[in-house]
Amino acid sequence: MLLITISSGLPQILVRLISSYRFNKEVVNFSVANSEAATLHDAIKTGQLDHDDLVWILSTRNYFQLRETFKCYKNKYGSSIEQDIMASGKGTLESILKVAIWCIDAPEKHFAEVIRASIIGLRTDEDSLTRAIVTRVEIDMMKVRGEYFNMHKSSLDNAIIGDTSGHYKNFLMTLLGAKI
Structure with missing residues (x-):
């Protein structure tokens, strides 16, 4: 199709x-x-x-x-x-x-953009956000974080905290290595 x-x-x-x-x-x-x-x-x-x-x-x-x-x-x-x-x-x-x-x-550029696109706007695209974080967490998430900051002048952690809530936010922040 x-x-x-x-x-x-x-x-x-x-x-x-x-x-x-x-x-x-x-x-x-x-x-x-x-x-x-x-x-x-x-x-x-x-x-x-x-x-x-x-x-x-x-x-x-x-x-x-x-x-x-x-x-x-x-x-x-x-x-x-x-x-x-x-x-x-x-x-x-x-x-x-x-x-x-x-x-x-530079896969980190692509994933920084995917994360940004999934949290920008009125509604979070949880599928894209989860997929981007889960697939990169053990590979190059530190590079993705750095690239996200370079591209958008804000931290990835703060962007996710500001756009998600509850257990989902805690899940993502745990994957990112944040202390909750």
């Missing part, structure tokens, strides 16, 4: 990003990173965010290789790849690629 309701090249990109095989060794080829940074830059600057080369790079390279490619990109072109993608438009494709890059390069 998802693939039917999405326009143009998005189904191919989504399927390739979620079902790709990635070599999971910590192997980085610096010349490949440099070359692929240029390929990514060309695709982004020409507005071809669904270009086969861009999708292939993002969906097949290991995370260590991609992080080095993103670093080369920023060093060569002066801005991060996600900044250039978002500068090229505000559509669904740009948002998907930004999230994919955040999840590869």
Whole structure:
């Protein structure tokens, strides 16, 4: 059903990003990173965010290789790849690629945004908030906390305390390591 309701090249990109095989060794080829940074830059600057080369790079390279490619990109072109993608438009494709890059390069940015989106507004999205905290609590919650503060100039703990209550608040604060 998802693939039917999405326009143009998005189904191919989504399927390739979620079902790709990635070599999971910590192997980085610096010349490949440099070359692929240029390929990514060309695709982004020409507005071809669904270009086969861009999708292939993002969906097949290991995370260590991609992080080095993103670093080369920023060093060569002066801005991060996600900044250039978002500068090229505000559509669904740009948002998907930004999230994919955040999840590869700095998952804490993505999870800080998920947490923020789940507590902002009139009603808390408890499912998203719980999922974001539970999935990161033993991995990199300290990084998520730091990124949340950098992005929103308020502490994650205070944001959760201000938006939740009762046993649910106590549960989340316990996961975050707060003394209640």
